[in-house]
Amino acid sequence: MVIGFSRTHQYYKHRQPAKDWVTKQSIEATLRDHPSYGHKRLALHLKLNKKRVLRVMRLFGIKPYRRVTPKLYTKPKDSVFPNLLITETPLGPGDIYASDFTYLKYHGRWVYVATVLDVFTREIVGVSVLTTHSTQLVLNALANAVLYCPPPRIVHSDQGSEYASMDYAALVQKLGILQSMSNPGCPWENGYQESFYKGFKLDLGDPNRFATLGELVAAIYQTINYYNRYRIHSAHKMSPVQFVATL
Missing domain, CATH: 3.30.420.10 (Ribonuclease H-like superfamily/Ribonuclease H)
Incomplete structure (x- = not known):
């Protein structure tokens, strides 16, 4: 055993990027149905800690859509290429x-x-x-x-x-x-x-x-x-x- 070396810490660092990516995908999927949700509502919807949701949103530059003026809802057109x-x-x-x-x-x-x-x-x-x-x-x-x-x-x-x-x-x-x-x-x-x-x-x-x-x-x-x-x-x-x- 190496003094000062934590296997738990190494495992956490290895797993964290993958967990963050999964959380990112869940956030984006939710925003497609609820585009105005901020991190608090996203956390409630996903049953996750709001600090974790906010951290992942900042990490990947995810921002909820904010309308300047109210507009009538229209169904989005299909993408030219899929995401x-x-x-x-x-x-x-x-x-x-x-x-x-x-x-x-x-x-x-x-x-x-x-x-x-x-x-x-x-x-x-x-x-x-x-x-x-x-x-x-x-x-x-x-x-x-x-x-x-x-x-x-x-x-x-x-x-x-x-x-x-x-x-x-x-x-x-x-x-x-x-x-x-x-x-x-x-x-x-x-x-x-x-x-x-x-x-x-x-x-x-x-x-x-x-x-x-x-x-x-x-x-x-x-x-x-x-x-x-x-x-x-x-x-x-x-x-x-x-x-x-x-x-």
């Missing part, structure tokens, strides 16, 4: 990617940033920055992600027109990747990217402080590099690159 993440768990680095894009207002114009995130490591593996909102934005990000690494088994996104386009679907198919999409009106199903962009914009700061577009683009890449290499991720208690080094 494979309801049943699929990442088997390791490079297995499942999640893709999304955001926009930054810069001196009266828009700058668009698309990223591809490794769901297992939480590392940003693909980036694209353009001043136009087009399918090319997300095509470039995916191409960047597979430039030096093998294609993933699954790539997930929301149902934006860019990801539903024939060009994007053709590239995904050509790479031998399974395409997955969040269900309509379920933004929490791509919570990995939602959570990343929230921190990314805080770390980047005000885009208008940069004198030129080139300086802003350089800062975008520097901020992503900082996130990958140095920013502590709550899921791993270390940066994504540091986490990969432990595998």
Whole structure:
């Protein structure tokens, strides 16, 4: 027996990610039927501790849908592609990617940033920055992600027109990747990217402080590099690159 080493602690650390993933799937399944539930109602519905539910929601960036104004209920349309993440768990680095894009207002114009995130490591593996909102934005990000690494088994996104386009679907198919999409009106199903962009914009700061577009683009890449290499991720208690080094 090694002094100071707990087998119980080792077992807990080994089992916890799997338990969290099961809890995540239960939360997402409940939110599809009860989209306005917060963590307290989810805990009551699932008969789980509310602190555990809140921790898992924060871990995976799951947020309940909040309506700004009341709207008449309409049945959501079927997904262009099914949400494979309801049943699929990442088997390791490079297995499942999640893709999304955001926009930054810069001196009266828009700058668009698309990223591809490794769901297992939480590392940003693909980036694209353009001043136009087009399918090319997300095509470039995916191409960047597979430039030096093998294609993933699954790539997930929301149902934006860019990801539903024939060009994007053709590239995904050509790479031998399974395409997955969040269900309509379920933004929490791509919570990995939602959570990343929230921190990314805080770390980047005000885009208008940069004198030129080139300086802003350089800062975008520097901020992503900082996130990958140095920013502590709550899921791993270390940066994504540091986490990969432990595998």
